[in-house]
Amino acid sequence: MQEENWQSGIVKQGPIKIKKGFGVWKKRWLVYQRASSYGPTRLIVCSKRESFIKHPFGKKSHTIVFMKDVNNVSKGVTKHGETKVTIGFNIAKPYMEFICLEAQEDYWIECLGLGKGKEDTLEDDSFRAYLLPAISLNYSGECVLQIRNKCLTLFSDEMKRQTIVNWPLEVIRRFSKDHDNKIFFLETGRLSTTGECLFNIRSYWFEAMFKKIVEAQAEKLEAESIMSYTANDFDYDKSPTRKDRNAKDDSDEDDYLHPIPVLAGFIIDNTCCDENDDANNGGYLRALSGNNAHTHARHFFPLANTPKLKSTIILFTTCLLSQSK
Missing domain, CATH: 2.30.29.30 (Pleckstrin-homology domain (PH domain)/Phosphotyrosine-binding domain (PTB))
Incomplete structure (x- = not known):
């Protein structure tokens, strides 16, 4: 060849x-x-x-x-x-x-x-290559292969005036390299515009092309894993005060945990607060009088203030219980 x-x-x-x-x-x-x-x-x-x-x-x-x-x-x-x-x-x-x-x-x-002194002017993600004849593509010869994190694109020349074919990264089945002949192999699936086909791309930079597509696939998998983790992660920033209080939704989806810092010796009183009051996520903190007030910080995960929940929760620490005895 x-x-x-x-x-x-x-x-x-x-x-x-x-x-x-x-x-x-x-x-x-x-x-x-x-x-x-x-x-x-x-x-x-x-x-x-x-x-x-x-x-x-x-x-x-x-x-x-x-x-x-x-x-x-x-x-x-x-x-x-x-x-x-x-x-x-x-x-x-x-x-x-x-x-x-x-x-x-x-x-x-x-x-x-x-x-003299002339250097290659192509970008880091573009490589000069020679596309060998393939069944599903009526083009062969010198071209430029551009590898990005979402797709692979073949251009007719370094000016990129004509696009030969565009392969999204999802349609790439397999890819490999032949060190002896300096050929980069690329197999596409049936969902691509070229259908199921094996392409032989010969290039002086075949190893760099192989590494570039490996990096592109790694970035794609990392991005997908981050999106999946974010979608399944617990949304701590979600506040019940931002929900529509007038919405008549009696489902259990409104009862979700929301962490707020609470000082020992304070009362979270939901009954004394109006439903439309946005202060302290639908409730307010009222300090206990007398010597029972303490300043030790605690974290409490109460249920959100919903129309179904009308109760008073009093937090007692071990210190308060011992003093009451």
Whole structure:
């Protein structure tokens, strides 16, 4: 599959002679590739053209130079009078010198000069990819895959002018990756617009795509768990005073627990308070007189003040009981 699309993103390629150790010039094949599914804008030096066709992503024997690390491209002359191209880097790396065998030094210098120091401009959630042919989708080729916490979207180019397909995260059945071929597998369910289908997406960033969709699903599950917990959690902020007192609802749903702080030695008197009074959640605190008043804080969970509940609750602490004896 890679051999069919090895030309993706190639701007210029051709035979050269590159300077190696001890001043020896060796024949090589040079490829200048813009940002595509095969990686960022870069130069690839390989032994021959067939080697690049077989390994378009590059291998250990290939010399790969990312153009973001290039800061200077110039033309010079060797001691034998041949025109050479010199590439300087902004990192701790020796400069590269090569001689074009097709007398196209000016064209090489123009291309490399435009691409030097160039970095990828895509967002962190977008990846350049190559969509391999699929049964349920009449599109294949270079594209941009955007992975967000709710959906996956395929765009035709980096400008995102045309949307190829949109997959909500709920319709993704399975996903995996093939490290050898740098392919990201994606299987969709029948509820998606493409139906049940397996998509092969080849990309230099296949591992980053895999991690991104794992993070998106984790965020989605976390959000669902928080919503479920909130829905089932006890609503302590709910106050009976905010309910409609005129509503004639005799169901037991009105009798729910509501915590309020109560001081020992105080009376919560519901009978002495009007139903429409909103003070102290339908009741009021009346201090006990005499030496029975205490200031030790307690928490009490009385039933809400409802039309059904008309009673007086007197709180006695252990201290009060002992004094009464």
